[in-house]
Amino acid sequence: MTLRSWSLLPVRLVATVLLGAPLGIVLVYSLLTRGDYGGVEFPWTAESFTRLLDPLYLGILWRSLWIATSATVICALAGFPLALFIARSGRWRNLWLQLVLLPFWTSFLVRTYAWIFILRDTGLVNTTLLSLGLIHKPLPLLYNDGAVLAGLVYNYLPFFVLPLYATLERLDGALPEAAADLGAPPWRTLWRVTLPLSKPGIVAGSVLVFVPCLGAYLTPDLLGGGKTVMLGNLVQNQFTSARDWPFGAAVSMVVLLVSALLLAAFLRHRTAQELL
Amino acid sequence: MKGRGLGVWAALTLVFLHAPLLVLVLFSFNSSRFTVWEGFSFTWYQAALADPQLAEGLLNSIVIAAFASVIATVIGTLAAYGMWKRPATWLAGTLYLSLLTPEIVTGVSLLALFQWTFRYLNLHLGLYTVIAAHVAFSVAYVMIVVSARLRQYDRSLEEAAMDLGATEWSAFRRVTLPYLAPAVAAAALLALVVSFDDYVITSLVAGVDSETLPMVVYAMARRGVSPILNAVSAFVVVVFGALIVASQRLQES
Amino acid sequence: MNRRAFLLTAPALAGCATDARPRLNVFNWSAYIDPAMLQRFERERGVRIRYGTYESNEEMLARVMGGNSGWDVVFPTHNRLTPMAAHGLLAALDHTRLPALRNLGSRFQSPVWDKTLAWAIPYMWNGTGIAYNGAQVSNIDSWGALWRDDLKGRLTMLDDPEDVLGACLLKLGLPFSSTEPAHLAKARAEAIAQKVNLRAYLNADVRDQLVSGDVLAAQLWSTTTAQARAGNPQLRFAWPSEGFPLYCDCAAILKESRHPELAHEFLDFLLRPEVAAANARVAATATANGVGQHSIDPVLYPPDDIYARGFWPPPLPPAAQRLRDRIWTEIKSA
Numbered sequence: 001m002t003l004r005s006w007s008l009l010p011v012r013l014v015a016t017v018l019l020g021a022p023l024g025i026v027l028v029y030s031l032l033t034r035g036d037y038g039g040v041e042f043p044w045t046a047e048s049f050t051r052l053l054d055p056l057y058l059g060i061l062w063r064s065l066w067i068a069t070s071a072t073v074i075c076a077l078a079g080f081p082l083a084l085f086i087a088r089s090g091r092w093r094n095l096w097l098q099l100v101l102l103p104f105w106t107s108f109l110v111r112t113y114a115w116i117f118i119l120r121d122t123g124l125v126n127t128t129l130l131s132l133g134l135i136h137k138p139l140p141l142l143y144n145d146g147a148v149l150a151g152l153v154y155n156y157l158p159f160f161v162l163p164l165y166a167t168l169e170r171l172d173g174a175l176p177e178a179a180a181d182l183g184a185p186p187w188r189t190l191w192r193v194t195l196p197l198s199k200p201g202i203v204a205g206s207v208l209v210f211v212p213c214l215g216a217y218l219t220p221d222l223l224g225g226g227k228t229v230m231l232g233n234l235v236q237n238q239f240t241s242a243r244d245w246p247f248g249a250a251v252s253m254v255v256l257l258v259s260a261l262l263l264a265a266f267l268r269h270r271t272a273q274e275l276l
Numbered sequence: 277m278k279g280r281g282l283g284v285w286a287a288l289t290l291v292f293l294h295a296p297l298l299v300l301v302l303f304s305f306n307s308s309r310f311t312v313w314e315g316f317s318f319t320w321y322q323a324a325l326a327d328p329q330l331a332e333g334l335l336n337s338i339v340i341a342a343f344a345s346v347i348a349t350v351i352g353t354l355a356a357y358g359m360w361k362r363p364a365t366w367l368a369g370t371l372y373l374s375l376l377t378p379e380i381v382t383g384v385s386l387l388a389l390f391q392w393t394f395r396y397l398n399l400h401l402g403l404y405t406v407i408a409a410h411v412a413f414s415v416a417y418v419m420i421v422v423s424a425r426l427r428q429y430d431r432s433l434e435e436a437a438m439d440l441g442a443t444e445w446s447a448f449r450r451v452t453l454p455y456l457a458p459a460v461a462a463a464a465l466l467a468l469v470v471s472f473d474d475y476v477i478t479s480l481v482a483g484v485d486s487e488t489l490p491m492v493v494y495a496m497a498r499r500g501v502s503p504i505l506n507a508v509s510a511f512v513v514v515v516f517g518a519l520i521v522a523s524q525r526l527q528e529s
Numbered sequence: 530m531n532r533r534a535f536l537l538t539a540p541a542l543a544g545c546a547t548d549a550r551p552r553l554n555v556f557n558w559s560a561y562i563d564p565a566m567l568q569r570f571e572r573e574r575g576v577r578i579r580y581g582t583y584e585s586n587e588e589m590l591a592r593v594m595g596g597n598s599g600w601d602v603v604f605p606t607h608n609r610l611t612p613m614a615a616h617g618l619l620a621a622l623d624h625t626r627l628p629a630l631r632n633l634g635s636r637f638q639s640p641v642w643d644k645t646l647a648w649a650i651p652y653m654w655n656g657t658g659i660a661y662n663g664a665q666v667s668n669i670d671s672w673g674a675l676w677r678d679d680l681k682g683r684l685t686m687l688d689d690p691e692d693v694l695g696a697c698l699l700k701l702g703l704p705f706s707s708t709e710p711a712h713l714a715k716a717r718a719e720a721i722a723q724k725v726n727l728r729a730y731l732n733a734d735v736r737d738q739l740v741s742g743d744v745l746a747a748q749l750w751s752t753t754t755a756q757a758r759a760g761n762p763q764l765r766f767a768w769p770s771e772g773f774p775l776y777c778d779c780a781a782i783l784k785e786s787r788h789p790e791l792a793h794e795f796l797d798f799l800l801r802p803e804v805a806a807a808n809a810r811v812a813a814t815a816t817a818n819g820v821g822q823h824s825i826d827p828v829l830y831p832p833d834d835i836y837a838r839g840f841w842p843p844p845l846p847p848a849a850q851r852l853r854d855r856i857w858t859e860i861k862s863a
Contacts, residue, residue, distance in 0.1 A: 003444045004361045011355035011415060015370045018412035022385030025392060036612075036847040039594065056855070060862055078289050085286035096286075098521065103293045106516045107473050109493050110509040114296035116497075117303070117506070121743035124299055138743075140682055143729040157293065207376070215378020218476065222497070225729025226688045229862045232380050239384055240587035241690065242854035252381040259376045267372070328564070329582075391595030400599035401592070480591070484554045484599035487581055495559050498584050498734055 023256070030249035040245050048250035057234070061254070064231040067145065067220075068213035071152040072160075075209045076202065078153070079160040083201070084194070086161075087168035097165065104158040112222050115151050116142060119223075143225030151219040156212060160205035167201025168194075207266045211259045231255050297513055304506035320507035330508065333492035337472055340403065340488060344410035345467035351411070352418025352467070353460050357448070359419075360426045371416040382413060383480035390481060401483030409481045410474065414467040421466060425459035465519055472516075552577045553791050556592075556600040558778060559584060561653065563811040566804050573798075576791060584733070593618055593783060601786040602795060607642040607777040608844045610649050619648045620782040626793035629800035634819030640777065641841055649779035650796055651817035653752075653809065656768065656775045656831070656839055657692050660739055660754040661746040664763040669746060671770045672700040676719075681726045683745035685738075688730035690857035691842065692774070693720060696748060699771040706842050708849035713856055720860045730861075739764060750776075752814040755828050759813075766828045768835045775839040777817060 030048050032040040051057065086096040103111065118124045121138040129135045141147060171194070179189040217232025229237075231251060238248030307317035324330055359368060374382070386409045390401060429452070437447040453460075475490040482491065489512075496505055555567075559582035567578050581600070583589045586609050592598045596618065605613055613619050624630060630646065637651040661669045666679065675684060675696070686693050695705040697716035707713065728744060729735075733753050738744040740760035754766045780799055782792040798804060805821030815829040816822060822830070831839070845853065 003448055004358060007354040007358035007361070008364060008367065010351040011358070011371075011419070012367065014351055014412060014415055015367055015374075018386070018389075018408060019370055019374050022382075022389040025388040026381070026385040029388060034851075036615075039616075056859055056862065060858075063862065078292070081282050081285040082289045085282045088282075096290075099290055100293065102517055102520060103297055106297060106513045107490060107493070107509070109473075109475055109490050109497070110300070110512055111296065113493075113497055113505060113509065114300045117300060118296055120738065122738075122741045140728070154292070154296070157289070211376045212378065215380060217378075217380050225685075225731060226861065227724070227727065227729060229858060232378060233861075234858070235378075235380050235384065237854070237858070240585075240591055242850070243590075244851065244854065248384065252378075252384060255378055256373075256381055259378070260373055263369070263372055263376055267369070387591075387595075391597065394597045395595065398597070400597050401595075402599060479588075483592075484556075484579055484581065495582060495584055498732070502737070 026249045026252055029245055030247075030253050032246050034244045034246050045246075048246040051247060052250060052254065057251075060229050060231060060234055063228070064214055067148065067152070067230060068210050068216075071149055071156065071213045072206050072210045074149065074153045075157050075160040076206065079157055079164060079205065080198075080202075083161050083164040083168055086165050087171070093169075100158050100161050104155075108155065108218070111155055112151055112219055115147065115154065115223055119147055119150075142223065143227060145224070145228060147223040148220050148228065151223040152213050152216060155219065156209045159208040159212075163204035163208065164198060164201035167198045167204075171197050203266060207262050211262060214258065215255050300506050301510040301513060304503060304510040306503065306506075320503040321511075323504050324507045324511070327504070329487070329492050330489070333487055333489040336403070336486055337489040340406050340410060340478075340486065341468050341471040344407045344414060344471040345464050347407070348411045348414040348467045348471075349418050349460060349464040352415045352463060353422050353456065355415065356419045356422035356426055357452070357456075360423065360429075371419055374413060375416045375420075379413075379474075379476040383409070383477035386412065386477065387480045401481060401486075403483075403486045405481045405483060406478055406486045406488070409477050410471040413474070413477065414470050417466050417470055418463040421463040422456060422459050425456055429455060465522065469516060469519060550575060550577045551788060551791060552579055553602065553788055553795055554579045554581070554600045555602045555795070556581045556583060556589060556598075557602075557604045558582065561604070561778070561808075561812045561814075563804075563807040566798075566807055569804075570795060570798050574791070574794060578795075593785075596785050598783070598785070600783055601788055601792045602780060602782055604652055604778045604780055605649070607640065607649075607651070607779055608842055610643055610779060610781065611844050613781070614648050618784055620784045620786060620789055620792075621647055622649070622782065622796075623793060626790070627797050627800070629797045632800050632802055632805070632818050632820045634817055634822070637777070637817040637819075642777075642843070643779075649781035650800065651777050652780045652799065653812060653814045654775060654777040654817055655750050655752040655814055655829070656773050657687070657696075657748065657750055658754070658769055658773050659746060659767040660749040660757065661765055661767065662739070662742060662744075662761075662763055663765040665742070666745050669765075669767050671767075672696045673771070675746065675748065676700070676723055676726070678726070680746050682728055683743070684726055685728050685731045685735050685744050685747040686723070687748050687750075688732050690853055691845070692748065693730070693860070694853060694856065695774060695842070696769075697723075699769065699773075702771070705772065705774055705840065706845065708846060708852070710852060713852060717856045717860060721863045724860065724863060736760075751828050751831075752812070755813045755826060758828070768831050768838065770838070772838045772840065774842045777841065 029040050031044050031046060033043060033045055035041045082100070086093055086100070089096055116123070119141040120126070123142070125141060126138040130138065176189050176193050179193045180186070184192070215232045216230060217236050220228055220230045220233055235248050235251050235255070238244045238251065304320055305316050305318070306313055307319060308314035358364070390405050394400070433455070434447050434452055437451045438444065442450065473490065475494055478486070478488050479491055479494070482488070493505065493508060496502060553576060555578055557580065567580055570576070571578055586606050589603055589605065590609065593600060593603060594616070610619070624646070627650070630650070633651060639645070640651060643649060659669050659675065675686070686696070694713065694716050697719040698707055698712060699705055700719060701715055703712045703715070731747070735744055735747045735749065736753055736757045739747055739757045751766060754764060758764045780796050782789055782796070786792050799808070800818065802818060802821035805816045805818035806823040809816035809821065810823050824830070
């Protein structure tokens with residue numbers, strides 16, 4: 001047996017047993033009936049999926065899409081200039097890149113927790129503003145959509161910057177230069193030349209930010225104070241306090257489907273494949 | 277002018293990324309438990325060290341991350357090599373999808389798998405299940421990092437070795453693997469970090485002996501914000517920062 | 530030993546196999562026992578205890594539901610016992626192995642939820658009421674006060690559908706555990722009306738914010754309030770006039786347990802007066818042990834006339850559970 005023939009065996013095993021089979025089980029769960037105290041029972045039914053058409057759950061889906069989109073757009077607005085700056089900073093590139101990466105590699109919980117520490121009434125921002133006399137009572141910074149967005153953007157910004165940087169770095173520097181030589185003002189060069197050429201990086205970054213934001217559950221829970229429901233919270237709630245596993249499984253399948261569609265669309269960009 | 281605007285923007289973004297962690301680390305040395313600076317102290321570090329649950333969580337996290345990252349690195353490296361030799365679209369798609377699956381969905385589906393199969397095997401949730409889950413979600417990271425390096429690898433090198441009489445296995449071991457070594461090491465560190473950090477999936481598949489550091493940290497945060505958390509966080513930030521710098525060095529060399 | 534064998538066995542070695550003593554796996558609420566008592570049990574019986582903690586009944590249930598969690602002893606709240614027993618998760622108690630049962634307080638010898646103590650032993654109990662900052666807000670004595678405008682932005686409710694809907698129902702003069710759709714629709718309207726004044730839905734996390742003064746009033750458990758008062762003596766606790774739920778966390782043995790005898794010994798150990806008192810002191814909560822009562826703090830042990838307003842919520846029927854979950858989702862996404 002040659003190396004090339006068995007080198008894929010372990011990963012096929014993992015992909016089948018630990019990635020494929022569990023999703024198969026979740027699919028089966030989503031088509032069964034809810035047990036009275038959790039778990040699933042026969043008969044088969046598609047009721048969990050039809051329930052998703054309820055305006056209440058469509059509203060949550062819409063809201064999650066909206067928050068994930070906002071987070072992606074903010075990441076793009078903050079991340080594009082940063083990636084461009086790093087790509088143009090010559091020999092300092094690696095230093096900047098490591099600085100972008102460093103917080104990302106620290107614990108997710110720690111990063112979210114840091115925001116509570118900063119945003120609460122007796123947190124850093126309010127304490128500072130109060131002691132400077134700029135405000136007279138604490139601003140309600142924590143437990144709203146703004147805090148959730150801040151947490152999401154903070155957690156996923158590096159996901160956007162990295163693939164975009166990779167594209168910008170490979171970009172032929174001669175093209176923007178040619179545009180400039182031909183008399184195009186810098187913003188116009190950016191808009192007409194650099195931006196279109198960096199599309200694969202923007203697409204990759206957007207997918208990498210959007211998908212985890214769509215399924216986020218800890219950030220809305222900790223920074224949103226439980227006042228907002230996103231798809232991740234809905235799933236978590238169905239498997240715990242609501243004890244409705246089929247419905248939780250159905251919502252999971254929908255989230256997964258959206259992710260898979262985005263992935264498929266993304267993989268159709270050949271240049272995008274190079275980036276992953 | 278425009279260049280300077282870009283620099284200012286980049287600096288602001290970097291401040292946004294780093295300020296929260298710096299503040300956290302700074303206040304881990306505060307002697308007061310509130311957000312008012314009262315003086316330098318190691319109180320919270322002493323309290324963290326004295327907490328047996330934290331120590332146990334840390335030990336479990338290290339054991340789990342060590343095993344999961346070694347296993348995932350072996351499997352992921354072989355996978356990257358195999359796919360480099362012969363593309364496997366569906367397999368690659370499955371692995372990419374595993375990267376993009378929301379953690380809560382991965383966790384719930386793995387819990388369903390373990391509960392369903394273990395019922396017949398008379399096994400318990402525990403370290404094994406957590407390690408298996410961590411291998412499942414970190415294989416894709418390893419594969420991507422190693423694949424990136426393989427793309428720059430000249431196929432003819434391995435072929436030349438085989439022309440000179442090396443078997444496929446020894447060509448891989450003597451020629452390809454040394455070339456891949458920095459990427460493999462970086463991938464292993466990445467897997468280590470991803471495993472060490474995970475909370476959502478771990479908390480779902482954990483059993484009796486597998487309470488990890490993030491689980492202890494989460495439980496503490498839920499009971500109320502305490503500066504002990506700042507101390508633990510600062511510790512995690514420093515250790516992870518060092519690991520990542522080390523991994524970057526490896527990748528560059 | 531070759532490398533592969535090492536890979537297979539090492540997690541087991543690292544995890545448990547370093548010690549041949551029998552091992553009892555105890556899964557309890559966080560900060561709900563005196564660690565010294567665990568060591569004492571280990572010493573006395575020559576066994577080891579593996580102690581893990583959880584933050585909610587749901588978290589515990591999700592883990593033990595499959596029947597292969599590995600835990601021996603868990604501490605469900607009283608109204609989870611019947612569903613757990615119906616699901617075949619609990620082992621019936623053998624009273625001949627529990628001579629110390631006589632130490633239980635008179636209220637817990639034959640509680641409404643488990644008249645014969647067939648499934649579990651009452652361990653600690655507390656109630657849901659209102660914690661508030663006595664220095665900054667005027668007197669609060671009813672659920673209705675939580676809709677007051679002066680609490681705007683400084684008020685939290687528990688992140689728990691049963692308690693939030695229950696408080697709304699009690700405010701309306703309706704039963705806490707009502708399953709009537711009409712009642713629940715009214716409760717939903719109340720909860721949504723209150724949401725504009727609400728800072729967040731928080732459980733124990735609110736403690737520090739009460740201490741620091743971020744939050745002025747919170748729907749909260751008496752135990753958590755007692756703990757918070759240690760940090761801020763201005764905090765007061767109201768047992769609401771409309772009535773309030775009481776919850777008793779009970780020690781139960783899982784059917785999957787591989788050490789039922791040892792588990793019984795542990796339960797009997799918990800019933801010893803001095804052990805119960807030490808645990809209650811460390812957890813700052815009320816013990817169900819009549820002999821081991823360690824304090825007379827009225828926040829933990831309400832006087833008889835107040836206690837009479839309390840009730841032990843029964844388990845919710847599955848259909849009502851589903852309706853309530855939907856309403857809870859509606860409130861949360863309002």
